[in-house]
Amino acid sequence: MIEFRSVTKQFPDGTVAVEGFDLVIPPRKTTVLVGSSGCGKTTLLRMINRMIDPTSGSILIDGEDTASLAPVKLRRRIGYVMQNSGLLPHRKVIDNVATVPVLNGVPKKKARAHALELLDTVGLDRSLAGKYPRQLSGGQQQRVGVARGLAADPNILLMDEPFGAVDPIVRAELQQETIRLQAGLGKTVVFVTHDIDEAFLLGHQVVILQKGGHIAQVGTPAEILARPADDFVASFVGADKGKRKLRIERVDGTDVVVDENGTPTGVLQP
């Protein structure tokens, strides 16, 4: 469990990214922080592994204040996946995946063997192990990034808009993969995105953020859709434009689901 307790972050240039933020992130579930750019979602994520330290307030992981932990040690037990993968360009795929275990003192041979298994886990062919990141496609690099995040078998996996730079088809694949991995491995995933559909797809708990890290609403996707807390949320999820208000129309004996504007979105199965 990760707990934010009245966390505030003011950057040296004066911008207040986050103010008085409280949130409980349940274990073994996916929590998605979603909001437009500048809402402080990445700042919140990076405070969990102390890439950024809060100006005030505290963050607890399983009841332990992270301020009392050494940042480097903390980071090694938390997986981190970022946009554009952040792979080390001068290391082969397998060594990129094995980075953290090697840092933790695992013998290289053992770390590499484990890294090969992780390539299987994230759906990459083992033949890619000897390639350099540049030789991979964007989607493949992103998978390597996920494998690297999982390498030290962390309980927590932080994902910062990991699929923002890949094309829609690959993104859809990676999203399904993420769901499968989370369900299979039971990690606590904290996921940052600006895409509400991605948030609803992946999140058990979705946190909609407004500027300054103010929480507009927290809940399951169904709860948020059923009762948007205010106009902002309604607009953010698209409820005000009729995109989320569906009704059934009967066409040639089949129930077709259409939105408020009459645009068909699917067929109702009996």
Add this chain to the structure above:
Amino acid sequence: MKWLSSNWDLVWQLVFAHVALSVPPIVIGFVIAIPLGWVANRYRVSRGIILLVLGLLYTIPSIPLFIFMPLFLGTPLLSPVNVTVALTIYAVALMVRSAADGLRSVDPDILQAASAMGYSGWQRFWRVELPLAGPVLLAGLRVVSASTVSLATIGSVVGVSSLGYLFINGFQRNIPGEVITGIVATLVIAVVFDLLLVLVGRLLLPWSRRDSRVRARDVARSRTAVLTGAG
């Protein structure tokens, strides 16, 4: 300083000689470098060949190059033309890389837009490509200017009048003040040239001042690249 006060005339004379020796290579070098840079930027093969040849020319140390000049030009060994031509060769060698990099830094989308609006190839080069390459060209020219002013002092070793005379004479007569005067005067000329170039840049490239940071970084990069020899 006592030396300086009693030798003003000599110093002034040498300053003028030094300026006269360094300006033509900077100007001619720039003019030659633009078309060469354009050709280098245009085709992959020409880029490799041009940059390789100029790189090798630049590798030739200055005193040997001064000494080789009479072989090719048929000039007397002590002729100032040797130094002027040699310094021009260095200026071209340095400047072509900046020119090629500068032209390459122009966003191809802008060039396409210019063509789409109806600029001919020639117009496009003069009115769009060259001005947009301006900041990188200017950065390169400043480097050329500083190194040419400094190199011109070596001309005095082969008997061509410049501020370097003060070094040689000061050494022979054991007058540190004279040597220091020569160093300071050289630095002052370099700084004045640099300020003039910056000024010209502001007049000709008014947009580049409040331009995006990306652009400024581009220029900074190309300066560092020239400095470290990787571009």
Add this chain to the structure above:
Amino acid sequence: MNLFFDGIAWILDSANQGGPGGWIARLGEQLAYTFGAVAIAAVIAVPLGYLVGHTGRGRDLAVSLSGGFRALPSLGLLILLGLGLGIGFRAPLLTFVILAIPPILAGAYAGFEAIDRKTIDAARALGMTELQIVGRVEVPLGLPLLIGGIRSGVLQVVATATLAAYVSGGALGVFIFEGFSTRNYAEALGASILVTVLALVLEGIFALIQRLVVPRGVVAKEPTEIRTRSSRPVAVAGLPAQEGK
């Protein structure tokens, strides 16, 4: 061109080759200056450049320092130090160390600076200590530009070392100045050819080294970047920047 062959003949004449005053010994002195000065300069400039590159502090100072040195006339510096330290090898060596510092410093910090910030950020997020980031990420990725800086320094010093003879510091310049004062063009030309060949050979060796030290992953299938120029300057190939040759 007959003169040119006179120069070659001077080089080939065995009377000019051996002994302490022969060109072989003088060539050795030229090389000793070059590598001695560059080694000393590297010991000073590399840690300093790494510090600037890693922390980003003092960058402006480093940039203007390495830029400003370009205009410093090396002959003037050499002679001034010669007047202070006396004739011999000390003034030239010190001059060459001073000349070699700026390009090496620039190579060291530019090498760090050229690394994608996201890569550094990722390394930190993985839990690397600052020292590990320097040692395992920044140094290997910055190596090509550092070698580029060292290459510039070497070429600059090997060219400028010709001037050492001016303050009785030996090296190949001895023949050039001697040839000038005795109107022996063949001698000056022969020594000039030797200096040039030496510089070209060193240039070639360094071009090769620079190619070899680029981390494999960095050159592996470089995406064509005509359109968007990557944040990493192409590390191989390069034009050495020399001032005061």
